[in-house]
Amino acid sequence: xxxxxxxxxxxxxxxxTDPRLFGAFVEHLGRCVYGGIYExxxxxxxxxxxxxxxxxxxxxxxxxxxxxxxxNFVSGYNWEDxxxxxxxxxxxxxxxxxxxxxxxxxxxxFMNWCRAADVEPxxxxxxxxxxxxxxxxxxxxxxxxxxxxxxxxxxxxGWEKPHGVKFWCLGNEMDGPWQMEMKTATEYGRIAxxxxxxxxxxxxxxxLAACGSSSRNMPTFGSWEDTVLEHxxxxxxxxxxxxxxxxxxxxxxxxxxxxxxxxxxIEEVVAIADAVAARRRSAKRIMLSFDEWNVxxxxxxxxxxxxxxxxxxxxxxxxxxxxMQDALAFGGACLSLLNHADRVKSACLAQLVNAIAPIMTETxxxxxxxxxxYPFRDMSRFGRGRVLQTRVSSPVYxxxxxxxxxxxxxxxxxxxxxxxxxxxxxxxxxxxxxxxALNRNLTETxxxxxxxxxxxxxxxxxxxxxxxxxxxxTNTKDRPDEIKPASLEGVEITGDRVRVRLAPASWxxxxxxxxxx
Numbered sequence: 201x202x203x204x205x206x207x208x209x210x211x212x213x214x215x216x217t218d219p220r221l222f223g224a225f226v227e228h229l230g231r232c233v234y235g236g237i238y239e240x241x242x243x244x245x246x247x248x249x250x251x252x253x254x255x256x257x258x259x260x261x262x263x264x265x266x267x268x269x270x271x272n273f274v275s276g277y278n279w280e281d282x283x284x285x286x287x288x289x290x291x292x293x294x295x296x297x298x299x300x301x302x303x304x305x306x307x308x309x310f311m312n313w314c315r316a317a318d319v320e321p322x323x324x325x326x327x328x329x330x331x332x333x334x335x336x337x338x339x340x341x342x343x344x345x346x347x348x349x350x351x352x353x354x355x356x357x358g359w360e361k362p363h364g365v366k367f368w369c370l371g372n373e374m375d376g377p378w379q380m381e382m383k384t385a386t387e388y389g390r391i392a393x394x395x396x397x398x399x400x401x402x403x404x405x406x407x408l409a410a411c412g413s414s415s416r417n418m419p420t421f422g423s424w425e426d427t428v429l430e431h432x433x434x435x436x437x438x439x440x441x442x443x444x445x446x447x448x449x450x451x452x453x454x455x456x457x458x459x460x461x462x463x464x465x466i467e468e469v470v471a472i473a474d475a476v477a478a479r480r481r482s483a484k485r486i487m488l489s490f491d492e493w494n495v496x497x498x499x500x501x502x503x504x505x506x507x508x509x510x511x512x513x514x515x516x517x518x519x520x521x522x523x524m525q526d527a528l529a530f531g532g533a534c535l536s537l538l539n540h541a542d543r544v545k546s547a548c549l550a551q552l553v554n555a556i557a558p559i560m561t562e563t564x565x566x567x568x569x570x571x572x573x574y575p576f577r578d579m580s581r582f583g584r585g586r587v588l589q590t591r592v593s594s595p596v597y598x599x600x601x602x603x604x605x606x607x608x609x610x611x612x613x614x615x616x617x618x619x620x621x622x623x624x625x626x627x628x629x630x631x632x633x634x635x636x637a638l639n640r641n642l643t644e645t646x647x648x649x650x651x652x653x654x655x656x657x658x659x660x661x662x663x664x665x666x667x668x669x670x671x672x673x674t675n676t677k678d679r680p681d682e683i684k685p686a687s688l689e690g691v692e693i694t695g696d697r698v699r700v701r702l703a704p705a706s707w708x709x710x711x712x713x714x715x716x717x
Contacts, residue, residue: 203647204594204620210654212589215542217625220367222580223322224263225492225550226310227271229297234514235563236553237313238305242564249305250313253567257559258317258552261573262580265320267369267491267548268310272296274372275328275380279338282306284357295380298507299515307342308354311363321363322491322548327371327391328381336398339368343403367407367546369491370395373414373442375424385424389431396435409438409489409546416443416465425469429476429486438489438546441469445529446497452525452671454599456640457617459532461601466490466540488540490547493533495526495572496556518555524683524705525671527571531638531707534579538623538636541587549576560677568680574666578709582634585627594618595641619646620702626714632661635710639702642671650698655714658696663688667706
């Protein structure tokens with residue numbers, strides 16, 4: 201049996217988790233909107249067409265902020281198409297996902313849905329086919345109280361009070377060749393700067409995220425962030441990051457290790473942002489918005505699974521079915537976000553329903569939780585508070601990470617990957633300390649002894665694990681609870697020491713009551 205040792209001290213803090221760290225993403229992509237969150241006529245739908253069963257699962261999942269309407273979709277989106285009387289809205293070809301957009305769900309419907317789900321809205325503006333003037337027009341429509349053409353138009357559409365959207369994304373993945381009206385870093389940096397200026401002249405209380413490069417393996421990565429921030433540093437609060445964990449080689453140890461690359465990605469972007477600040481002799485710190493992240497690989501491999509012929513409405517595309525090993529890799533990504541709470545202040549799981557999502561539905565039928573639902577629910581419910589530094593001594597393994605770039609597939613060694621990946625959150629309001637622990641050993645139990653210093657006597661609140669003997673097991677409509685959390689037995693507490701045995705290939709949550717809080 202392998203053993204790991206951890207030291208945690210209440211006085212050594214990484215940072216406080218921002219409420220926006222626990223966000224998600226709704227894009228007009230496949231069945232995420234139509235047949236996902238919105239399905240008039242569904243047995244559970246309310247008078248607005250919002251699926252009640254999906255809303256119930258969203259409330260259980262507990263995301264805090266939702267990014268909308270894209271994604272690739274936003275780079276060709278005319279926001280005016282999605283407001284006003286539904287019967288007068290135009291149908292458009294969506295070039296992002298080769299489908300037909302009916303525009304029966306738009307900005308105001310999304311705002312109503314956010315209120316129903318009790319989440320904050322995050323809106324993205326189109327800086328692909330449109331530009332700064334359209335961005336400020338959308339902001340005026342949403343946020344200005346009244347007395348102007350656009351604010352009065354919103355009121356005429358039935359929304360008397362302003363929506364008060366505070367977080368805005370300046371476009372999406374603008375360095376990607378797949379993007380409508382892709383731009384160079386200089387082109388995008390100039391447009392983002394001008395959009396930010398116009399938007400903040402109307403509402404100086406908003407916060408803005410500039411696009412980072414589309415992923416860490418893009419040829420533009422690094423130089424893009426540096427150039428973009430050189431242009432818009434004084435006008436934005438965030439730079440965005442996107443990443444999707446994948447298992448291209450069907451190599452589970454390497455797949456579970458790939459979450460650690462997320463740590464490197466975050467730290468590299470922080471270094472670039474701080475270098476821009478240093479050149480300006482500025483004390484300002486750009487924060488990170490990790491506004492697309494998830495596990496996604498099966499439906500990325502097949503072009504025929506990414507779009508459907510004939511320009512259909514809401515086709516079933518990108519409907520990744522997640523298994524137990526996906527939940528473990530996903531949990532590792534959750535830990536990476538928590539352990540960088542000092543600079544990652546916003547993050548969005550992509551996406552929320554059906555398309556690469558924790559919630560699946562059948563059109564006209566039931567909704568159910570995928571395996572990745574549970575680590576996110578744990579992180580959002582129990583990850584609020586101060587993230588503490590951890591000193592981890594764990595057995596390690598060596599593996600290879602596969603990095604697909606274009607038509608080739610590169611690989612490089614990942615030495616000394618610890619079997620134990622861990623995050624610890626201290627919630628002062630609740631008087632709890634939560635240990636999130638991932639055992640990446642596929643065959644052996646890992647005994648973990650943690651010294652939790654500075655909290656006085658500890659007692660066990662609750663403990664559960666996510667584990668299944670078959671790493672390829674999935675939840676389905678017929679077997680929706682094949683993978684679900686179970687009680688974690690045998691947690692031993694002696695003074696300030698916690699000893700627990702983690703099952704092979706398992707995600708674990710241990711909640712402690714801390715009297716010293």
